[in-house]
Amino acid sequence: MKILVLNGPNLNMLGIREPEIYGRTTYKDLVAMIEEHCSKKGIDVTCSQSNHEGDLVDMIQQAYFDKVDGIVINPGAYTHTSVALLDALKAVQIPTVEVHISKVDEREAFRQISYVSYYACERIIGKGLDGYIEAIDYLEASV
Numbered sequence: 001m002k003i004l005v006l007n008g009p010n011l012n013m014l015g016i017r018e019p020e021i022y023g024r025t026t027y028k029d030l031v032a033m034i035e036e037h038c039s040k041k042g043i044d045v046t047c048s049q050s051n052h053e054g055d056l057v058d059m060i061q062q063a064y065f066d067k068v069d070g071i072v073i074n075p076g077a078y079t080h081t082s083v084a085l086l087d088a089l090k091a092v093q094i095p096t097v098e099v100h101i102s103k104v105d106e107r108e109a110f111r112q113i114s115y116v117s118y119y120a121c122e123r124i125i126g127k128g129l130d131g132y133i134e135a136i137d138y139l140e141a142s143v
């Protein structure tokens with residue numbers, strides 16, 4: 001099974017940005033944690049991050065040509081603004097789980113809108129970095 005884990009803007013700053021919200025674990029550590037989990041399970045995983053909306057669209061489109069079975073996406077702030085990411089996911093029709101490290105549903109009103117959620121088959125919110133692992137396991141069990 002092939003899984004793509006996509007992180008959007010500012011998630012490369014994990015461990016540095018607002019640690020009281022996002023914790024002190026770095027993006028590098030997150031990738032190591034995901035890779036270790038997937039290697040134990042025999043899942044072929046690729047982790048990618050971009051601060052640029054169009055790059056994220058390109059990566060979602062590429063997942064179609066790479067025959068990816070499932071996508072885990074934390075679109076960061078693009079969650080709340082990007083119809084382009086939603087359309088890209090709808091175009092490729094790959095089962096997708098949306099992850100948020102923080103409890104977006106308990107934060108500012110603007111964080112309670114998610115365009116990606118119109119496509120995602122599951123949302124995992126406010127579980128910290130463990131949410132990514134839960135999302136991978138969800139895809140493994142359901143795809």
Ligand code: DQA
Binds near residue numbers: 075
């Ligand atoms: C986030 C929540 C978003 O509102 C924010 O813009 C992020 C991270 C989260 O993981 O909690 O960058 O997606």
